[in-house]
């Protein structure tokens with residue numbers, strides 16, 4: 001897996017405010033969107049394009065445009081939904097599919113409770129959105145799901161990752177013959193005994209949307 005930690009002062013600045021426990025929910029949502037747009041700029045460097053010629057008012061110009069099939073953006077509910085607007089700002093023509101996944105807070109096992117994706121993802125580039133890569137169980141399952149449906153290029157965009165989770169994904173997906181990229185704003189120190197990223201930012205879903213019951 002190719003990992004890119006986006007090293008930019010604006011990313012670091014926004015991430016610091018996001019981590020701060022005093023940051024309220026509206027600000028947290030806005031910063032999440034802004035961060036995703038910055039990460040998406042790097043994450044879409046290898047979005048598929050083809051050559052095109054256009055006429056300017058003065059002459060012809062050689063350029064490029066995104067090619068079919070359209071990329072598919074897949075936010076992982078709930079918290080990944082907070083990243084969708086920031087991603088769509090940069091890639092407005094992408095299609096969007098949804099995966100609802102939840103991690104059991106006792107066992108830390110991930111399970112899928114909703115799925116709304118095209119049946120056939122053959123030849124599709126997929127951008128998976130989830131702010132937190134903790135144990136890696138959720139993202140590993142999501143990536144395998146997309147590849148089983150035919151996706152042939154996966155880029156995951158996360159805000160924070162833990163080294164344990166990255167190792168797990170690399171081990172669990174070692175058999176995949178599909179390029180997998182991970183773009184993150186920060187690689188944190190470790191997971192605590194409850195599976196939370198340290199220092200992290202707490203529960204991303206709760207900070208975006210309020211405490212889930």
Ligand SMILES: O=P(O)(O)OC[C@H]1O[C@H](OP(=O)(O)OP(=O)(O)O)[C@H](O)[C@@H]1O
Pocket residue numbers: 076077078079080101102103104108110130131132133134135136137138139165195203204205206212
């Ligand atoms: O790497 P993992 O250990 O699998 O944990 C990461 C997952 O946990 C969080 O979701 P959560 O289960 O809290 O659901 P939510 O988005 O509905 O809050 C987060 O958004 C990831 O999906």
Ligand SMILES: O=c1cc[nH]c(=O)[nH]1
Pocket residue numbers: 079132134195196197198200201202203204205
């Ligand atoms: O630190 C963590 C770990 C999992 N999910 C979160 O929202 N935060």
Ligand SMILES: [Mg+2]
Pocket residue numbers: 079203204205206
């Ligand atoms: Mg949560």
